[in-house]
Amino acid sequence: MVTVSSTEQGWSSRTAFILASIGAAVGLGNIWRFPTLAGENGGGAFVLVYILCVALIGMPLVLSETLLGRAGSRYADAQRSVADVAKQSGVSRAWSIFGGIEVLACFMILSFYSVVAGWVLNYVWLSGADFVGQLASGAPFAGGFEGRSQDEVTGLMGELFSSPGRLLLFHALFMAVTYLIVAGGVHDGIEKAAKWLMPAFFFLLVGITIYGMFEGDFAEAVIFLFTPDFSKLSAPVMNEALGQAFFSLSLGSAVLITYGSYVPQNVRLAPTAVTIAAADTLVAILAGLMIFPIVFSAGLDPAAGPALIFQSLPVAFQAMPGGAFIGFAFFILIFFAALTSSIAILEGPTAWTMESFGLGRRASALLVALGAFLIGTLCALGYNVLADVRPLAFWPVFAGNDILDSIDSVTGKIMLPLAGLGVSVFVGWRADRRLVAAQAGLSGAPLLLWRGLVAWLAPVAVFLILLFGLFPGLLA
Numbered sequence: 001m002v003t004v005s006s007t008e009q010g011w012s013s014r015t016a017f018i019l020a021s022i023g024a025a026v027g028l029g030n031i032w033r034f035p036t037l038a039g040e041n042g043g044g045a046f047v048l049v050y051i052l053c054v055a056l057i058g059m060p061l062v063l064s065e066t067l068l069g070r071a072g073s074r075y076a077d078a079q080r081s082v083a084d085v086a087k088q089s090g091v092s093r094a095w096s097i098f099g100g101i102e103v104l105a106c107f108m109i110l111s112f113y114s115v116v117a118g119w120v121l122n123y124v125w126l127s128g129a130d131f132v133g134q135l136a137s138g139a140p141f142a143g144g145f146e147g148r149s150q151d152e153v154t155g156l157m158g159e160l161f162s163s164p165g166r167l168l169l170f171h172a173l174f175m176a177v178t179y180l181i182v183a184g185g186v187h188d189g190i191e192k193a194a195k196w197l198m199p200a201f202f203f204l205l206v207g208i209t210i211y212g213m214f215e216g217d218f219a220e221a222v223i224f225l226f227t228p229d230f231s232k233l234s235a236p237v238m239n240e241a242l243g244q245a246f247f248s249l250s251l252g253s254a255v256l257i258t259y260g261s262y263v264p265q266n267v268r269l270a271p272t273a274v275t276i277a278a279a280d281t282l283v284a285i286l287a288g289l290m291i292f293p294i295v296f297s298a299g300l301d302p303a304a305g306p307a308l309i310f311q312s313l314p315v316a317f318q319a320m321p322g323g324a325f326i327g328f329a330f331f332i333l334i335f336f337a338a339l340t341s342s343i344a345i346l347e348g349p350t351a352w353t354m355e356s357f358g359l360g361r362r363a364s365a366l367l368v369a370l371g372a373f374l375i376g377t378l379c380a381l382g383y384n385v386l387a388d389v390r391p392l393a394f395w396p397v398f399a400g401n402d403i404l405d406s407i408d409s410v411t412g413k414i415m416l417p418l419a420g421l422g423v424s425v426f427v428g429w430r431a432d433r434r435l436v437a438a439q440a441g442l443s444g445a446p447l448l449l450w451r452g453l454v455a456w457l458a459p460v461a462v463f464l465i466l467l468f469g470l471f472p473g474l475l476a
Contacts, residue, residue, distance in 0.1 A: 010186060010262035017263050018275055020194040021066075023340030024255045025280040026201070028116060029248040031337050032309050034284040035291045037240050039302035042232030043224040047285070049238050053245035054281050057461045060453040061251050061420065063273035064427040067439035068099075069260025070269065076261045077352035078102045078254035082426065089432035098422030102254035105415035106348040107368060109253065111375035112404045113345060114178070117338035118170030118380070122160050123310065124335050125170075127317075127328040134324040144317030144327040153318065154311040167380040172373065178342045179369040182350055183362045186262055190343055197336050204333040205283065208326060209290040215320055216293025224302065225288050236475045239468050242461055249280055250341070252416035252423070254348035261351075268441045270450075294320070309334070346372075379404035397470060413469030420462045428455030 011017040038046050071088070072081030083096035127144065134142050145153050160166055181189045212218055250256060263269070291313065295302050298316035302308075313330070317323035346368060353364035382389060382403030391406040392398035398409050427436060428451065437447055468475055 010264060011191060012187060014267045016191045018272060019198045020190055021259055021276045022279045023194045023198050024344030025250045025276060026283045027337050027341030030284045031287045031334050034244060035288050036308055037244055038288055041237045041240055042229050044226050044228035045230055045233040046237055046241050047225055048228050049241035050245055051281060053242045054277055056453060057458050058245045058249045059273060059277040060450055061424060061458055062249055062256060062277050063270055063440055064423055064454055065256035066260035066269050066273060069257040070263045071435060071439045073261040075355055076258055077355050078257040078348060079352060080355060081257050081261055085431055088435055091430045095426050098419045101415055101419040102252055103349050103352045105411045106254045106345050107372060108407055108411050110345045110372040112379045112407050113342055114175045115171050115376045115379045115404060117174045117342060118167060120331060120334045120338055121170040121174055123331045127331050131324040131328040141322045142324055143319055144323035145314060150315050153314045157310045161383040164381055164384050168377060171376055171380055175369055175373045178346050179365055181343050182346045182365045185361060190347060193343060197340050201333060201336040204329055205286055205290060208330055209286055211326055212290055212293035217296035218293040220296040221289055221292035224292055239475060243465050246465055248284060249277060252420035255344040258348045258351050270441050417462050417466035421459055424454055424458040424462060
């Protein structure tokens with residue numbers, strides 16, 4: 001058996017851990033899903049509830065998962081880390097099943113996440129070719145996709161979906177890049193990527209946001225995001241905000257437990273967890289401030305849903321000064337966000353494979369990446385060749401889902417909340433209190449507050465995510 005933590009040095013510093021963890025949390029959920037949900041749910045009221053959910057539920061669970069990883073750091077995979085903490089606590093190692101669910105969910109998420117990231121790569125290619133063409137023609141500040149009608153721009157997504165070859169090509173390219181980074185190890189692969197990608201990501205995020213302040217309707221975006229309209233604060237809206245707070249922090253997906261296992265004992269986990277959750281929330285809000293000024297200035301619908309990123313915004317870039325460059329930079333930004341998350345998603349099951357089968361890092365990462373790629377291939381073909389396939393047709397709530405949406409639903413609505421529920425109950429009620437307190441680095445009132453949130457509020461909140469995900473009619 002290969003024990004990852006004994007053969008790798010872990011993070012070189014607290015900063016490296018924070019950058020990698022922020023990169024894991026900051027992904028398509030922040031840049032794509034948060035603006036989509038904020039747009040669909042009335043803006044300010046949704047944002048307010050989201051921030052409260054991050055503070056009261058997300059942040060305590062980030063600390064819970066990272067401390068499980070470090071407390072069980074003889075192992076790097078989530079299942080064995082939880083089992084080790086259970087052994088140290090004198091309770092049944094059966095609690096490790098929740099860590100196992102996290103590893104499996106991570107693997108399944110990787111399969112379709114790579115496909116969606118492939119869509120981003122497609123738009124990086126299209127917008128990049130458009131920008132280069134503008135430069136060659138001597139019009140570097142022209143609008144994006146010049147020479148195409150609005151229908152042609154919005155139809156680019158349909159063209160991609162109808163092309164199995166292109167979908168699989170970009171899916172394969174993205175998975176290959178993710179594999180190469182993870183195969184490089186914690187220091188030379190994941191950490192180096194985080195140190196380069198995250199500063200570049202923030203530079204692009206802030207730069208495009210500043211651009212929107214001058215060229216977009218920034219005032220309208222600020223009003224939309226920060227003026228709560230409590231008449232729109234319904235039970236479904238609050239549940240969406242709760243779910244976004246949970247999922248955007250990569251909770252329940254083995255990522256934070258695995259990354260936590262590489263953290264040195266001299267790093268204080270509590271302030272680190274606060275930094276990770278706060279940075280993730282800041283990115284989500286900045287994403288809204290980046291996207292909505294452009295949306296409002298172009299007269300687009302902020303509630304356009306998933307089409308907002310891949311169809312509405314490219315149309316907006318057409319009418320904006322420098323739209324070709326901004327469009328290219330925008331999709332590069334999304335690519336960086338997707339890549340830092342996919343690295344973390346691949347690392348979780350890679351660590352499990354190393355320790356379960358005694359394989360080296362490169363072989364383990366390759367095995368996991370190939371398996372996820374094959375499942376992802378079915379997801380990609382679900383938009384064309386296998387468009388009529390409905391894997392969960394027997395389950396009414398998921399009956400209409402295609403292959404990708406079926407895997408997304410099973411992981412997002414069942415596996416992640418179930419694992420998160422198990423972790424919160426385990427840390428809050430069953431893990432040794434002295435061990436947990438020592439790893440958290442808390443004492444006195446802060447320790448009591450954190451334990452109360454983990455033991456009482458988090459299980460109820462995560463159970464509601466699970467319940468309403470399976471029975472959405474209860475929210476009607």
